[in-house]
Structures are given as structure tokens and as C-alpha cells.
Amino acid sequence: MRQSFPRAQAKVPLPRPDPANSYTVGWICARYEEYMCACRMLDEKLPAPHLVRGDLDNNTYVFGRIAGHYVVITCLPAGRHGGTTAAHTARDMIRTFPKLQFALSVGIAGGAPTADNDIRLGDVVVGVPNGDLPAVIEWDHGARLQDGRFVRTGQLDAPPQKLLQVIPDIQRRYADMRQPDGIAENLKRLRDMKQYRRPACDDKLYDAHYAHVGGPDCGRCHDSFTVQRAPRKDQRVVQVHYGTIGSGNADVQDPRMRDSYANEPQMKFLCFDMTSAGLMNSIPCLPIRGISNYCDSHANDKWNHYAALTAASYARELLLVLPAEQRVDPTLPQYGEVVRGRWHG
Numbered sequence: 001m002r003q004s005f006p007r008a009q010a011k012v013p014l015p016r017p018d019p020a021n022s023y024t025v026g027w028i029c030a031r032y033e034e035y036m037c038a039c040r041m042l043d044e045k046l047p048a049p050h051l052v053r054g055d056l057d058n059n060t061y062v063f064g065r066i067a068g069h070y071v072v073i074t075c076l077p078a079g080r081h082g083g084t085t086a087a088h089t090a091r092d093m094i095r096t097f098p099k100l101q102f103a104l105s106v107g108i109a110g111g112a113p114t115a116d117n118d119i120r121l122g123d124v125v126v127g128v129p130n131g132d133l134p135a136v137i138e139w140d141h142g143a144r145l146q147d148g149r150f151v152r153t154g155q156l157d158a159p160p161q162k163l164l165q166v167i168p169d170i171q172r173r174y175a176d177m178r179q180p181d182g183i184a185e186n187l188k189r190l191r192d193m194k195q196y197r198r199p200a201c202d203d204k205l206y207d208a209h210y211a212h213v214g215g216p217d218c219g220r221c222h223d224s225f226t227v228q229r230a231p232r233k234d235q236r237v238v239q240v241h242y243g244t245i246g247s248g249n250a251d252v253q254d255p256r257m258r259d260s261y262a263n264e265p266q267m268k269f270l271c272f273d274m275t276s277a278g279l280m281n282s283i284p285c286l287p288i289r290g291i292s293n294y295c296d297s298h299a300n301d302k303w304n305h306y307a308a309l310t311a312a313s314y315a316r317e318l319l320l321v322l323p324a325e326q327r328v329d330p331t332l333p334q335y336g337e338v339v340r341g342r343w344h345g
Contacts, residue, residue: 020051023063025319026093026103026283027073028086030275033305034107035075037196037312040189042066042073057092066316068324072097076275082249083278090282102160102284106315108307109245109271110252110295112262113205117241117270118229119291121203121303124183124238124314125271127245127287128164133268135159136276136287139261140248152266156277160284166322167242173321177235182320184237186313196305205229205294238310243270245287247277255296288315 029035039045042064049063062073074093076085086105094100111119119125127135136156158164173179190196205227232239246252246261246269261267272295276287290307293299 020049020097021099022049023070023072023097024099024101025066025069025071026090026097026100027071027315028089028093028103028105028275028279028285029073029075030081030086030107031304031308032075032078033196033308034312035073036193037190037308038062038073038106038315039064041186041312041316042071046070051096053096057096059089059092059096061093061096066319069319069322071319072100081274083247083275084249086275086278087282090279090285094283100283102163102286103279104315104318105276105279105285105287106311107273107275107289108292108304108311109273109289110258110293110299111271111291112246112258112269112295114259114262117243117262118232118239119241119270120205120229120232120239121291121293122198122238122306122310123291124240124310125245125289125291126167126240126242126314127159127276127289128167128242129158130243130268133244133266136245136247136280137267137269138248138277139246139252139267139269139272140250141277156280157284159280159286163286163318163322166318170318170321171240171242174236174240181236182317183240183310183313186316187237187309189313190309196309198306199302201302238313240314241270244268245270245276245289246272247274247287248272249274252295253299255294258295286318288318 027038029038039062044065046063046065048061059074064071064073072093074089076089090103093103109125111121111123111125113119129135134155135158137152138154138156141152141154173182244267246267251274252258252272258272261269271289271291273287273289279285279287288311290309290311292303292307
């Protein structure tokens with residue numbers, strides 16, 4: 001008797017999105033290399049819909065799909081990486097796309113390694129609440145007391161709950177070595193571009209009191225001043241850290257300040273950036289950062305492209321894990337009003 005098998009069902013193509021209202025995920029970049037990585041993470045690039053823009057919306061957008069999520073990507077103006085510019089960009093985006101539920105802020109940052117947090121170049125930091133500490137702290141908004149303690153003034157909004165809820169599942173999959181390495185697979189989406197490959201140069205962390213000797217790289221810096229770190233035994237290509245990001249309007253290149261904030265109990269920064277603080281109160285946002293330097297005088301651009309790629313690869317993995325059927329959630333604020341830079345439903 002011949003055995004019969006059920007016929008495979010043909011894949012049903014996803015419907016083309018309606019104009020602006022179908023886009024529920026924003027992706028915000030600050031630099032060109034981050035923008036390139038974001039666009040390469042799309043499963044499909046889509047034609048621009050007819051948009052009803054606000055008078056002040058000068059953003060440039062790229063449209064596409066990742067799994068079942070319709071994603072709109074934008075980048076800050078060239079050379080304008082600060083929090084104020086980021087806030088304006090986000091507010092214009094949510095006016096033009098009234099159904100956006102959240103944004104991913106994806107880019108590079110300076111790492112703050114400590115004895116407890118073995119952060120290295122190319123690693124990814126995801127800004128999430130850590131106990132009593134928020135996901136993002138404005139390091140240049142606060143008071144330093146006479147006893148040396150730092151007191152925060154004000155608090156930024158937390159990342160959206162729906163994204164925080166999916167992170168434990170990402171952590172579980174990543175810790176289980178029997179599971180495929182999705183982030184490593186995402187890295188391959190730019191394998192045709194040499195500048196986005198992991199740099200061949202060594203990852204060196206220098207003593208906080210040792211200044212850069214000079215030149216475009218650390219070729220003249222003495223290795224006796226490097227911090228000795230054990231070789232990693234992890235089998236994953238990219239290591240991911242979760243905790244607090246320090247954000248301010250200035251680029252941090254002071255390793256002693258870096259160490260102070262990273263070890264301060266009221267801070268415990270994993271990295272420093274210039275855009276997260278401007279976004280957190282402008283749109284429900286999750287900051288994702290690839291580590292490109294150590295906030296010191298030895299910083300250069302050699303790791304920027306790869307760090308941008310690792311951050312984008314994590315962001316894509318998050319959207320692949322986040323169920324697409326959740327993308328329209330009537331319990332979340334859709335647009336509402338943007339009042340004084342804050343999101344209101």
C-alpha cells in the first residue's frame with residue numbers, strides 16, 4: 001500500500017503594507033556606518049509609501065520588513081550625533097508614522113570595562129533596567145556631593161515592556177550552545193564589505209593613567225601598560241551585556257572618569273554614548289550599542305564599522321524573536337501627543 005504524505009502548503013506572501021500606518025517599528029541610527037548595517041538587516045526593502053509629513057520632518061527614510069515587522073529606518077544628520085538632534089529626529093518620525101509602537105536606537109559606543117564586566121571591543125551592550133538603576137542615565141545631569149557620591153537629577157523613561165519581556169528568551173537561546181548563533185548569522189549579511197569585518201588589530205585596554213603616545217593607532221604605545229585580560233572561552237562570536245548606559249552631550253575620552261562612573265554604585269555604566277538620553281523620553285526606545293573604543297585617548301575609528309554591525313545584528317535577532325503578531329497592540333499608546341519631548345498616549 002503506497003504511503004501518502006500531506007501536501008506542503010504554499011507560503012502565503014505577506015501583504016504589502018498600507019501607507020505610513022503599517023509601520024510599527026522605528027530604527028534610528030546616528031552615523032553612516034550604522035545606517036548601512038541597518039538597511040542590510042532588512043529581509044526585504046520596500047518602496048516608499050505616500051507620506052503625509054509634518055512641516056518640519058526633514059528625515060530621510062528607508063522602508064522594509066524583518067520577519068513580519070514593517071520597519072522604517074532613519075539616520076541623524078551628518079555630524080550631528082547629540083541627544084537634542086536625536087530627540088528632534090524621533091519626534092518627526094512619530095508624527096509621520098502615527099502607528100509606531102517603539103524604536104530601536106542602534107549604534108556604537110565607548111565601553112566601560114570593570115572587574116565585574118568584561119566588556120571588549122565588538123561586544124554589544126543593551127540598555128535595560130538593572131535593579132534600581134534605569135536603562136539610561138544622563139551622566140552630565142546630576143550633582144557630585146562632597147563625599148564623592150553622584151546624585152542623579154531626573155530620570156529617563158524605561159524601554160518598552162514588550163521588548164524587555166522578549167530579552168530573557170534571547171538570553172536563553174544565546175546561552176544554550178545547542179541553539180544556532182543567530183547574531184553570527186546576521187553578521188554575514190555584510191560579508192561582502194571588507195570594512196565591516198572584525199579588525200585584525202589587537203583589542204588592547206590600556207591603564208587609565210597611560211595616555212596615547214601619538215599617531216593614528218597604538219603602534220607606539222607600550223604593551224607594558226595594557227591591562228592583562230584572560231582569553232575568552234565563550235563560543236559565541238559576539239558577547240552581549242545588559243545594564244545601564246551613560247549618555248550625555250559630550251564624547252567621553254577620559255578613562256578615569258569612565259572608571260569612576262562604571263564603578264559608582266548609583267551608575268554602574270557599561271558604556272557611554274551621545275544619543276540615548278535624547279531618545280528615551282521622545283519615543284518608547286531600546287538602545288543597542290556595539291563597543292568601538294574604551295573612552296580613552298587611544299580611541300580610533302578602526303572598530304567603528306564592526307561595532308555598528310554587531311549592534312545591528314543583535315537588533316535584527318531581537319525582531320526575529322519578537323512575535324510578529326504582537327506588532328499591533330491596542331494596549332500600547334500609538335501616537336498621542338508629544339509634549340515637551342515626552343511620549344503621551
